Amino acid sequence: MKHIFLKTVLAALLMGGATTSCVNDLNISSIDPQSSSSYGDMELLAKIYSTLGLTGQRGPAGNGDISSDEGESGFYRTTFNLQELCTDECAWAWQTDADIPQITNIEWTSSSPRVQWAFQRLAFDVTLCNFYLTNTEDKAEDPQYKLYRAEVRFLRALHLWYFLDLWGKAPFKTTYDIYELPVEKAGKDLYDWIDKELTEIEPQMAEVGEFNNTANFGRADRGAAYMLHARLALNSEVYTNGTVKDYQKAIDYCDLLEGKYELSKADKNGYTGYEQVFMADNDENPQAMKEIILPIRQDGVKTKCYSGANYLVSSTRITGMPYMGTNNGWSSNFARAALVKKFFSNLDDCPLATEKAPDNATEADIIALDEAAGTTTKDVQRKANDDRALFYSGCGGGLRSIEFEQIAGFNSGLSIVKWSNIRTDGAPTSHVEFPDVDIPLIRYAEMFLTRAEAKFRLSGDPQQARADIEVLRSRAGASTPATITEQFIIDEWCREFYMEGRRRSDLNRFGLFTGDKYIWDFKGGVAEGKSVADYFKVYPIPADDIRGNENLNQNEGY
The missing domain is CATH 1.25.40.390 (Serine Threonine Protein Phosphatase 5, Tetratricopeptide repeat)
Incomplete structure (x- = not known):
């Protein structure tokens, strides 16, 4: 297939x-x-x-x-x-x-x-x-x-x-x-059915990581089922109204994945390992592929649509930004201040352009102005001491705010440039509008945070989460505090997985939504x-x- x-x-x-x-x-x-x-x-x-x-x-x-x-x-x-x-x-x-x-x-x-x-x-x-x-x-x-x-x-x-x-x-x-007509299945009944269904099919699926290769990238093997099973178990208390707490099961399924995949860590042509997971050649770059357990395949020529990677890339760009990766910036999705605070406890520490670019500025001009002002994405990452702080705060496409009194347009907040239709090798993408970026629907980093949180919930001791959290923070070039708190764990879910379609679930699990x-x-x-x-x-x-x-x-x- x-x-x-x-x-x-x-x-x-x-x-x-x-x-x-x-x-x-x-x-x-x-x-x-x-x-x-x-x-x-x-x-x-x-x-x-x-x-x-x-x-x-x-x-x-x-x-x-x-x-x-x-x-x-x-x-x-x-x-x-x-x-x-x-x-x-x-x-x-x-x-x-x-x-x-x-x-x-x-x-x-x-x-x-x-x-x-x-x-x-x-x-x-x-x-x-x-x-x-x-x-x-x-x-x-x-x-x-x-x-x-x-x-x-x-x-x-x-x-x-x-x-x-x-x-x-x-x-x-x-x-x-x-x-x-369908019947209604809810709460613990639906939880139990999914749990049983996954248990039945897992032995029938291809071995863990068997489809993590060029020939079969995009198919679900046992690794995807194990990670979904762990995700289900981590949320068991929410889904069953407190009647089930399957945290040990979440740990056990995570353990089945350890060592079968790898985090994308090595820099390539100036792009961090984390960035490469969300770039246009993440289905060809071996280290990015090794982190992605189940991708949604996207191709600028063969899978044109407005709902997948195109949505993620285009909605977070505005005409005039450098390194667009598309000729169609929708200027739609931007960062709330609360997201920026996950990387900058003091928002004044986040670089922010204050001088507007000339009306006739080229992309090269914008890049030069941003570099001179210290407002490139690389500057934001360095100031945050975290490679995952993928925000654009420069002057391209207009001046931005961080905090805002009303949602008055795209520049009300910082631009999020986590999803990028640019290749690590500098080669052109297949289309100027529709991205090639495969969407990592399930990726290996989830295993570390799932296991960390499950250990915390099982023991009541946030320090039990430290080892797994440290793996992810080390990959991001970020230090890990001596004391891990419950708040730090939910914030780390945000820092690692923002804009990946899961935040409401995580907030619900911590009683914060x-x-x-x-x-x-x-x-x-x-x-x-x-x-x-x-x-x-x-x-x-x-x-x-x-x-x-x-x-x-x-x-x-x-």
């Missing part, structure tokens, strides 16, 4: 009876594969993998899987927005966009379109998995199909984990049947931040899906 999702012509799908409440909710515009000969097992398998990074049949737009704004409907963009835009990491500049203020301010309702887009995308993808598994059941004992089916079951479990994390429940089906224990800028919709109600810990089931499926119940508070 070499490079399957890049080289196989994707089948025109989907089908009626989707995993969401009813077919009409998805507005599916595709053929029914049960009455068409235009698909095959391998094309179906390719389609399932491709939905992690694509939004439809053509790309970048047209013939989308779901008939909403196609650019907004992708798996990564929809889940990223619900995990990041409401947190202390980033804000969306264009607050007039539909539902953006509600997400920014943690004020969403059951009518939120962005919540519905994520719900429908996950349901669509689960239905694809169910369709494949139902239609290959007669081949289940074939060794090759047993492997493929285990991979699809993993991807289904991954999507159901997103349901559990975002909504605390899922519309649940494991077979494809257009006449049967809602309430007033932790306040950040624009939490609750005011500049200084305020407390928000606890029911916002999970999202509401979309009203349309409640109306369409009598088996679904609304989450408390909505």
Whole structure:
């Protein structure tokens, strides 16, 4: 199945009876594969993998899987927005966009379109998995199909984990049947099902790290399942309302990964090991590849869309910035002050341009001005004493603020340049607009922080987390304090994984997302931040899906 999702012509799908409440909710515009000969097992398998990074049949737009704004409907963009835009990491500049203020301010309702887009995308993808598994059941004992089916079951479990994390429940089906509505599976029941499913399929998957190579990069092997299992266990107390605390299980699964992958550490052509994980040739650079357990494959020519790497790169750039890596800066996502504070306890220590660039300044001029002013990204990293402080605070594209009284545009905060469509070898990328950057959906660094936190939760002693945290901080060129605190652990999750689509989950696990224990800028919709109600810990089931499926119940508070 070499490079399957890049080289196989994707089948025109989907089908009626989707995993969401009813077919009409998805507005599916595709053929029914049960009455068409235009698909095959391998094309179906390719389609399932491709939905992690694509939004439809053509790309970048047209013939989308779901008939909403196609650019907004992708798996990564929809889940990223619900995990990041409401947190202390980033804000969306264009607050007039539909539902953006509600997400920014943690004020969403059951009518939120962005919540519905994520719900429908996950349901669509689960239905694809169910369709494949139902239609290959007669081949289940074939060794090759047993492997493929285990991979699809993993991807289904991954999507159901997103349901559990975002909504605390899922519309649940494991077979494809257009006449049967999904039932609701929630909390501990869903947690237990995912736990059992992963346990069953792990022995059937390829060995840990077997797909961590050029031939199979992008396929899920046992390493991906182990890391998802560890992630599930780390969040067990949240997902089961305190009835399960599987922290030892999280440690055990992390231990199965140790030594099977490697952190990207060595500098290359001026780029740190950490930076290389998020650059355009991270699928060719051996040390970057070795850290990435499961990537979402992206290619500027073969996988054009507005929901994957293009979203991450373009939304964080504005015309006039140096080292753009794209000719299409959307000037949308920028850093909240709370994110910058994770690297600079005193914000005055962060370099910041104060003199505007001339109107006719070239990229070379901007670079020279930034170097003279000490406001390049390298300057920010040096001042932070942390290679992970990938912010641009120079004069390219206009002068920026760090703290702001209102979200008044892209330059209200620093620019985040963690995701970069530039190659480490200096060669041109495949496209000037659509990035080549593969998205590390699961990477080895997560093992260290998961194990560190699980040891802390099991023992009650934050010092138990020290050894694993030190590995990551050493890679970043950052010193580790003599005393590790609980606050330091959650801050370290931010420093290592900001803008990777997980921040809300981590804050929830520490009891910091809602309430007033932790306040950040624009939490609750005011500049200084305020407390928000606890029911916002999970999202509401979309009203349309409640109306369409009598088996679904609304989450408390909505």
